[in-house]
Amino acid sequence: MERRVIVVGAGIAGLSAAxxxxxxxxxxxxxxxLTVLEASDTAGGKIASQRxxxxxxxxxxxxxxxxxxxxxxxxxxxxxxxxxQRSTDASRRRFLVRGGKLVELSMNxxxxxxxxxxxxxxxWRMAMELLVPRRRSQEDExxxxxxxxxxxxxxxxxxxxxMVSGIYAGDVDRLSVRAAFPKVCTLEEEHGGLFKxxxxxxxxxxxxxxxxVQAGPSGVLHSFTDGMGQIIGVLAESLGPEVIRTDSAVxxxxxxxxxxxxxxxxxxxxxxxxxxxxxxxxVTAGALRDSIPAVAEALDEIHIAGVHVVCLGFHEAQIExxxxxxGALIPRAEGIRTLGTIFSSGTFTGRAPRDKVLLTCxxxxxxxxxxxxxxxxxxxxxxxxxxRPLLGITGDPSFVRVYRWxxxxxxxELGHLDLIARAEAAAEKAGGIYLAxxxxxxxxxxxxxxxxxxxxxxxxxxxxxxxASAAQGV
Numbered sequence: 001m002e003r004r005v006i007v008v009g010a011g012i013a014g015l016s017a018a019x020x021x022x023x024x025x026x027x028x029x030x031x032x033x034l035t036v037l038e039a040s041d042t043a044g045g046k047i048a049s050q051r052x053x054x055x056x057x058x059x060x061x062x063x064x065x066x067x068x069x070x071x072x073x074x075x076x077x078x079x080x081x082x083x084x085q086r087s088t089d090a091s092r093r094r095f096l097v098r099g100g101k102l103v104e105l106s107m108n109x110x111x112x113x114x115x116x117x118x119x120x121x122x123x124w125r126m127a128m129e130l131l132v133p134r135r136r137s138q139e140d141e142x143x144x145x146x147x148x149x150x151x152x153x154x155x156x157x158x159x160x161x162x163m164v165s166g167i168y169a170g171d172v173d174r175l176s177v178r179a180a181f182p183k184v185c186t187l188e189e190e191h192g193g194l195f196k197x198x199x200x201x202x203x204x205x206x207x208x209x210x211x212x213v214q215a216g217p218s219g220v221l222h223s224f225t226d227g228m229g230q231i232i233g234v235l236a237e238s239l240g241p242e243v244i245r246t247d248s249a250v251x252x253x254x255x256x257x258x259x260x261x262x263x264x265x266x267x268x269x270x271x272x273x274x275x276x277x278x279x280x281x282x283v284t285a286g287a288l289r290d291s292i293p294a295v296a297e298a299l300d301e302i303h304i305a306g307v308h309v310v311c312l313g314f315h316e317a318q319i320e321x322x323x324x325x326x327g328a329l330i331p332r333a334e335g336i337r338t339l340g341t342i343f344s345s346g347t348f349t350g351r352a353p354r355d356k357v358l359l360t361c362x363x364x365x366x367x368x369x370x371x372x373x374x375x376x377x378x379x380x381x382x383x384x385x386x387x388r389p390l391l392g393i394t395g396d397p398s399f400v401r402v403y404r405w406x407x408x409x410x411x412x413e414l415g416h417l418d419l420i421a422r423a424e425a426a427a428e429k430a431g432g433i434y435l436a437x438x439x440x441x442x443x444x445x446x447x448x449x450x451x452x453x454x455x456x457x458x459x460x461x462x463x464x465x466x467x468a469s470a471a472q473g474v
Contacts, residue, residue, distance in 0.1 A: 002031045003463050006262050006270060008250050008287070009278035010038035011045020013437040013448040015235040016074055017276050018243065020456030023077070028460055035270060036239065037262070039249035039279075043236045046405060047445070049227025054353035056227050057311040058360060059403035061445050062342055063087060063228065067219040068446035070453045078234050080224065087221040091347040093325035096162055097334050097390060102321060118154055125152035134192045140414050143180060144172035150194060162329035165339045168443065169307045169365030169409050179412035221326075223348055228445070253277070253433070254291045260432055273466070274459050278437035278452075280304055280407045292433065294426035298419045302439055306372035307408030310361045310383045311344075313352060313399025320392025323357050328390070337371070338363055338386040358399070361387070366411055376402040410439040434459060 003025075007018045018036045025032035036043075046060035064071060075081060095102040098117055106112045113123055129150050135141070143164055147156030156172060164170045168180060178185050187197030224230035236244055249265040253275055262270045277284045285299040316323075327342035339362040345352035352358040361383045364371035374382065380400055387393055420440050427433040434455050438444075441451030 002033050003274075004033045004272040005035070005274045005276070005459060005463075006260075006272040007034070007036045007276045007278065008253075008262070008284075009045065009437060010036050010043035010236070010244055010246070011278060011437065011448075012047055012232065012445060013441065013452050014038075014045075014276070014278040015043060015232065015239065015244075016449045017278065017436055017452035017456050017459075018239055019074070019078075019235055020453050021276075021459050022239070022243075024456060024460040025463075028464060030460065030463060034239075034243050035272075036244045037248040037250055037264070037270075038244060038246045039265075039283075041246050043244055043246065044229060044232040046408075047228050047232050048403075049229030050401065051226065052399075052401075054350075054356075055311075055313055055358060055399055056344075056351045057358070057401050057403075058228055058344070059309055060405075061228050062344065062347065062360060063221045063223040064445040065219045066222050068450055070450035071446050073453070074449055075231070078231070078238065080231060080234060083225045083230060085223050085225050085348055085350075087223070087326075087347050088324075088349065090324045091221060091326040091343075095325065095328035096158065097328055097330045097336065098158065100334065100389065102328055102390060118158060122152055122154035122158075126155050128152075129193055130195050132193060134188055140176050140178060140417075142173050142414060143175045143177045146177040146184070147172065150188070157333050158331050161333065162331045162340070165332065165365065166329045168411060169305050169339055169362065170411050170413075171366040174366065174411065174413045176412055176414050176416050179416040221347070225350065250279075250283075250287050252290060253287045255430070272432075274432045274434065274463065276434045276436055276455065276459065280437065281410060281439035282407070284435065284437075284439070288427075288433070292426050292430050295423045295433075295435070298423040298426070299439065301419050302416070303366070303411045303413065304407045304439070305364065305366045305409050305411055306369060306404075306406045307339075307362055307364045308371060308379055308405060309403040310363060310379050311399070311401040311403075312359045312361065312380075312383065312387075312397040314357050314359070314393065314395075314397050316355050316357050318393055318395050319357055320394075321390070323359070323391070327360075330386075332367060336386045336390075337368055338383050339365055341383075341387065356398075359387070359391075364408065372404075372406055376404075409443055412443070432462070 005021055007014045022034050048059040050057045094105045096105050103117050132150050144156055147160040161172050164172050187194050191197035191200050250262055251265045252263040254261050260272050260275045281299040281302040285296040289296040323343040324346045325343055326347050329340040330336050342360040344358040344360045363379055379402055424435055427435050436452055436455050438448055441447055
């Protein structure tokens with residue numbers, strides 16, 4: 001019996017879920033009718049690489065760490081190992097802006113303590129984290145409260161604020177530490193503190209190495225030779241145009257007996273036994289509002305911050321700063337609107353012409369919704385005004401590209417995990433509806449792929465279970 005599966009959204013979550021579902025269906029002998037519905041005119045979502053001459057810009061993620069097995073499996077299964085690109089050794093160098101200047105952020109404890117990133121008092125307060133008692137309450141806590149409680153106010157305002165800006169474009173006093181950074185919660189819960197937990201992990205890794213056991217993946221930043229969009233192209237080509245239907249926005253998903261009806265904005269309707277929805281929370285909520293209102297009510301609470309990317313190209317002689325590094329994050333306390341900049345040409349080779357420098361800059365986020373109202377030209381001028389004094393830039397860029405994401409990055413704020421639990425429970429109760437994408441699975445490239453892999457297996461298992469029940473007349 002043919003089973004019909006529809007995946008809504010052709011970003012990395014939707015494409016990788018579709019690929020896994022088709023792969024597992026083939027392995028398990030399921031006759032599958034698979035369709036991916038994408039509202040825009042191209043697949044990829046927020047992952048897109050644009051090459052113009054020798055310039056290579058990223059509209060979204062610039063890379064991923066090689067510490068997620070699901071991503072590495074997908075790369076291998078797609079035959080893309082030969083086009084994996086390791087970041088440069090120079091990209092291990094990173095900067096924070098402090099007092100209007102670039103200050104290198106060293107991972108070496110001794111060098112970090114000697115740096116001017118934090119005051120002497122803040123460094124002493126940070127060291128006192130070893131004496132801070134374990135938090136007993138299980139109530140949700142913001143990243144800001146967690147940081148001030150364990151590491152101090154200045155560390156939170158400088159280090160945590162810039163990290164939150166770089167990953168979530170978010171607000172430390174709104175983000176849930178358990179949802180956004182679950183590993184730090186685990187360190188406190190299991191070891192009583194961050195430093196105690198890190199020391200314990202180091203001892204465990206040393207013991208594993210002595211025993212000949214691999215301690216874990218390296219976590220080195222990677223991309224592809226033609227940019228992050230290359231994996232989108234390979235996935236789309238593998239699935240084919242007969243599966244991926246662009247310009248097919250979904251308006252509503254409703255139940256009719258055992259079948260789900262997917263109504264499109266163009267008036268067409270498709271039917272499916274299972275529907276995987278990977279769209280941003282507001283879109284998913286709208287599609288399920290009539291059929292599963294509990295999902296819509298939960299997802300309505302998730303805020304998505306607008307984030308905009310400005311790519312600027314210069315001759316290297318126009319920039320005084322050393323851009324042979326990953327880039328720089330900017331704490332909000334510096335009073336600068338630009339969230340941070342990646343030195344793309346210093347992070348990966350092949351991103352800019354010879355003797356040129358490519359900067360990829362982020363603007364907007366939870367603190368700056370007004371950035372979404374600015375024109376492309378205004379965004380360009382804003383970033384230039386911010387970066388000229390920081391990097392010692394003279395003259396104007398010879399290359400400019402602006403990418404706008406009104407729905408950029410979902411904010412995992414207080415209560416986020418409860419919202420997702422409610423939404424997933426309601427979807428599971430309805431049967432045949434699966435939620436995925438960065439609103440529910442994690443904001444990173446790796447998290448979306450890992451969740452999509454597991455979800456794909458769940459879809460196949462559910463179809464097989466349904467077939468078994470039907471065969472038994474249940």
